[in-house]
Amino acid sequence: MTAIEQLLELSLSDAPNAQSTPSPAPSKTPVNGSASETKGSLLLAWQVRDKHCLVIGSGEVALSRILHLIRAQAKITVVAGSRDIHPEIVALHEKRQLFKLIRREYQTPDLTIYENIHHTIADIDTIGPENYAQIDHQVKNETFAIVCCCIDDYELSTNIYYQCKYLRLPVNIADKPPMCDFYFGSMFNQENLQIMISTNGKSPRLSKLIKDNIAKEFEGIDLNHAVENLGLIRSRLRETIVIDDDLVSIDTRMNWIKTLTDFFSLKQWSEVDLIPASSAPPYDNRFRYVDNIIKYFPDFPPKDYDEFVKVVCEK
Numbered sequence: 001m002t003a004i005e006q007l008l009e010l011s012l013s014d015a016p017n018a019q020s021t022p023s024p025a026p027s028k029t030p031v032n033g034s035a036s037e038t039k040g041s042l043l044l045a046w047q048v049r050d051k052h053c054l055v056i057g058s059g060e061v062a063l064s065r066i067l068h069l070i071r072a073q074a075k076i077t078v079v080a081g082s083r084d085i086h087p088e089i090v091a092l093h094e095k096r097q098l099f100k101l102i103r104r105e106y107q108t109p110d111l112t113i114y115e116n117i118h119h120t121i122a123d124i125d126t127i128g129p130e131n132y133a134q135i136d137h138q139v140k141n142e143t144f145a146i147v148c149c150c151i152d153d154y155e156l157s158t159n160i161y162y163q164c165k166y167l168r169l170p171v172n173i174a175d176k177p178p179m180c181d182f183y184f185g186s187m188f189n190q191e192n193l194q195i196m197i198s199t200n201g202k203s204p205r206l207s208k209l210i211k212d213n214i215a216k217e218f219e220g221i222d223l224n225h226a227v228e229n230l231g232l233i234r235s236r237l238r239e240t241i242v243i244d245d246d247l248v249s250i251d252t253r254m255n256w257i258k259t260l261t262d263f264f265s266l267k268q269w270s271e272v273d274l275i276p277a278s279s280a281p282p283y284d285n286r287f288r289y290v291d292n293i294i295k296y297f298p299d300f301p302p303k304d305y306d307e308f309v310k311v312v313c314e315k
Contacts, residue, residue: 008217011192023291037219040200041182041183041198041200043196043198045194046072046145046146046182047072048069048072048073048074048145048146049073049074050073050074050075050140051070051075051139051140051144051145052074052077052099052114052140052141052142052144052145053069053073053074053077053145053146053147053148054076054077054078054079054110054111054144054146054147054148055069055076055077055078055079055148055150055159056078056079056106056110056147056148056149056150057078057079057080057081057148057150057151057152058078058080058081058085058086058089059084059086059150060086060149061175062078062080062086062173063082063088063089063149064184065148065150065172065174065184066078066089068184068187069148070092070097071189074145075098075099076097076098077098077099077100077101077102077110077113077144078093078098078100078102079099079102079104079105079106079110080101080102080103081103081105081106082103082104082105085103089101092313097139098102100161106151106156106160108163110169111144111147111163111164111169111303112167114141114142114143114144115142115143116138116142119134119137119138119142121134121135121266137223139262143169143219144169144170145170146170146172146182147164147169147170147171148172148174149161149171149172149174149175150174156178157173157174157176158173158177158179159250160173161173161176161179162298169183177201177202178264179198180201183198183200183201184205185197186198186204186207186208186210186211187196187211188211188214188215188221190222190223190224190227191224191227192224192227192228192231193223193224193226193227195214196213197210197211197214206207213270214249218266221266221267221270222270222283223266223270225269225270225271226266226269226270228274229269229272229274230257230261230269232274232275232287232290233257233259233260233274233290233293233294235255236287236291236294237253237257237294237297239254240258240291240294241253241294241297252298254299256298256300259300260293260300260301263300263303263305263308264305264308268305272308272309272312273289274289274290274293275289276288276289276313289312289313292311292313293312293313294310297303
């Protein structure tokens, strides 16, 4: 039985009369269509690094959004109101982890607070290299990448949603799934490794239970180190194996790294050290162990883990 099945069975066993009143077997076909029409969200690793993001609110939910955005290295503006601001939000501002903390109620101009009306391009067909720097500046410094509204006022939050829609700003209205362009889900993080579990706004609690189950499954395994190891091999492969940039050649390289990844378990990839312990500035020998692996390309190093480690550590 899978972890998800166990969680679902547990939730059913806690329901009143779950044993005494059997229910008909659930249909595998969604109510509104066939199994092939099952709907979900497009899960993406959205890059908001160095981009402005707006959080409206000052409570626990606002704090959780802020912490997600800090991890993503966003420039965070918080419109928190004038009272009852969560102390951790204030502390984050004092630590300079927020771009701006506005201690007043939300105002409509907040959505365009950083815009420069003089930075406009009349005709997008005229966009050329001379405009690229200006556009990059606008994206990073003059518009909000996302807006998160975390207030209890239904009428105001609905109004904010439609203001964002008019301005083409992606928005999340807390606890109102129909008014969300995106969900935050439940996150399992180990530095470079991020796993998101989403029930598309239907059961945040179940998302957390599944996330906790994943955390227990990988307890004691440094998944981030495994990511670092495989990322180092992949980037070094691109640098040292010079092949044509046609689809066939790129496919060959991608299939090689995929096959190599499957050689060993997550635990094994997390335990091998691909950077020599003696590596020090100017790091002349930093890639020695990785190069011992890549020299086999397009063939592969030993598939036996102990033999592989010996190959890695060869001088």
